Amino acid sequence: MAETVSNGIEQSTTAEPGFSLKNRLIGIARVSPTMAAGVLIVVAFGFMALFAEFLMPHDPVSAYHDRVLQPPSAEHWFGTDGNGMDVFSRVIYGAKFGFGIAIPAVLLAIVIGVPVGLIAGYRGGFLDEVLMRFFDGLRVFPSIILALAVVAATGQSLLNVVLVLGFLDSPVFARLVRSEVLALRSSVFVESAKAAGNPTWRILFIHLLPNAVQGAMAQTAVRAAWAVRISATLAFLGVGIQAPTPEWGAMIRQGAEFMVTGQWWVALFPGIALILLVFGLNLFGDGLQDLTDPRRRAAK
Amino acid sequence: MSFTRFLVRRTLTVIPLLLGVVFITFMLIRVGGLDPVGQLAGPTATQAEFDMIREELGLDKPLWQQFLIYTGNVMQGDLGESWLSNRPVLDDMLERAVISLELLFWGVGLGALIGIPVGLRAAFRPNGKFDQTTRVLSLLGFSIPTYWLGLVMIFVFFYLLDWAPPAIGRIGLMIFPPDTVTGSYLIDGLLAAEWEAAWSATTHLILPVICLAIVSAAPIIKQTRAIALEVLSSETVRYARACGLPERTVRKLVFRNSAVPILTFVGTEVTGLVGTMSLIEYVFAWGGLGQYGLNAIVRGDFTAVQGYVLALALFSVLVFLVVDIIVHLIEPRSELS
DSSP: OHHHHHHHHHHHHOOOTTOOHHHHHHHHHHHOHHHHHHHHHHHHHHHHHHTHHHHOSSOTTOOOTTSTTOOOOSSSTTOBOTTSOBHHHHHHHHHHHHHHHHHHHHHHHHHHHHHHHHHHHHHOHHHHHHHHHHHHHHHTSOHHHHHHHHHHHHOOOHHHHHHHHHHHHHHHHHHHHHHHHHHHTTSHHHHHHHHTTOOHHHIIIIIIHHHHSHHHHHTHHHHHHHHHHHHHHHHHTTSSSOTTSOOHHHHHHHHHHHHTTTOTHHHHHHHHHHHHHHHHHHHHHHHHHHHHOHHHHHTO | OOHHHHHHHHHHTHHHHHHHHHHHHHHHHHTTTOOHHHHHHOTTOOHHHHHHHHHHHTTTSOHHHHHHHHHHHHHTTOOOBOTTTOSBHHHHHHHHHHHHHHHHHHHHHHHHHHHHHHHHHHHHSTTSHHHHHHHHHHHHHHHSOHHHHHHHHIIIIIIISOOSOOSSSSSOTTSOOOOOSSSOHHHHHHHTTOHHHHHHHHHHHHHHHHHHHHHHHHHHHHHHHHHHHHHHTSHHHHHHHHTTOOHHHHHHHHHHHHHHHHHHHHHHHHHHHHHHHHHHHHHTTOOSHHHHHHHHHHHTOHHHHHHHHHHHHHHHHHHHHHHHHHHHHHOTTOOOO
């Protein structure tokens, strides 16, 4: 097993001629079928998000007042909700929110976290100590509650949700990059770059960054899964994203009251979509971590 | 290092962390730019009333002074008053803490009871069928939104099958709760020999506990597997195998050597699950601390939010402390990190 895994790594990292993209994908699929399944799910949802306008049979926010709370039918595949809106169209449109929040949030977390980790690891000393203590302090708070409280306190808008998630997630990247930098700080290539007279920023971003960022990059899919989950949770509680918005969490909130009266379709379908996307991202992320972490690879 | 010395040193490390926690809690509301004065004064208040409330709350002072006052108040157990309940936040929370702890205890207990054996079994045969299946299942467990799972369970077991009672509160509406001894209706009911009450409390507990157990088992499975795999490839185990010890003895050894890291992980996980549990409480109208906190967040009761967030952080710090002490008792060699 170990052999096939290492072959898979080489296939996916070396750009030998003759290795087409297709072959590489097949290589990944062979090494880790679960990861391939994850990628497939994520791509499918990405497709849904991009082409939602063409895929939706109805407008996601126009209410049919004569068709309130109808069970799934040929006309409305997932039924209609309490406002008489088409649940199927809304579920498709919801993919836009999933990606629209997760991608910028994770990018923001990287943009904040990676430089902080680089500098903290390279400089060390007091700055590093203070930052790490601050991150330790943040870790004591459950992430969902912290995200909820900060969004509620700083103003409830979609932009704010993205900013708060990105900020709260940045320590993950900072920590990973920092520990890599600590290990690399006194290595020969850094020493020689220093001896050649490179300024600090060049050492950090040209020399250290490419070598220190791999572990952090492997986390992106898992962190995106986290962002999708948390943003839906916020919407479920009506914090940041409000109810008629075709966002999955907000839709589950709308459907909650109908669960005890038997109209299961309003909350069930957006929940399944949410699970599938998060599950896909987690499968993808799990595979990514296996590919990049030699310890996890060896364990298999 | 003697145990008392360890205890003292470990407890001292908590102090800077606590300061940081109080600081973050303080900033949480202050950075928001939301004005608690407007909330208290209402829409018809005059400028004079505004100023009066502002002064009363100490908001006219510079930020660092406010922080010192806040820290002082927190140390005296004064967390301010909730404007939703018009009562001290601390009283509100103390009343509800046991209710939440009961749910947390059963939920995580059941989760660990499922997760640890499953994780160990998966580790003994890495990449076997069992391992592959549980790996995908635990990732699925990671991905299910708790509140949705709770809603689906209510639909299936209350609406469709009519096995579960309506998801409101912790005991049937027509049943008198037993006298308070521990605060848990189940245990109090058993203590007072009020079987009907104890039974009703149990039926109300089942769904939320299962819900929490499913969510908590997933990471426990994953982590137990990883820990056991590491132990399996350690020199100790390889030596035991080389000596030809029977598989049963080897497994016992693996379990013994993974116990401490697994315990540490479950401890840290408990603190993270407090957030998840709040959502379960919210869906099942449990009436505990979690529901109180979420309600405060949703309704914008910021004194209560502050108190709630602080309480959760203190709980985490306490759990970490207790776990470290237990680990030290099991394995006195473990270093102070």
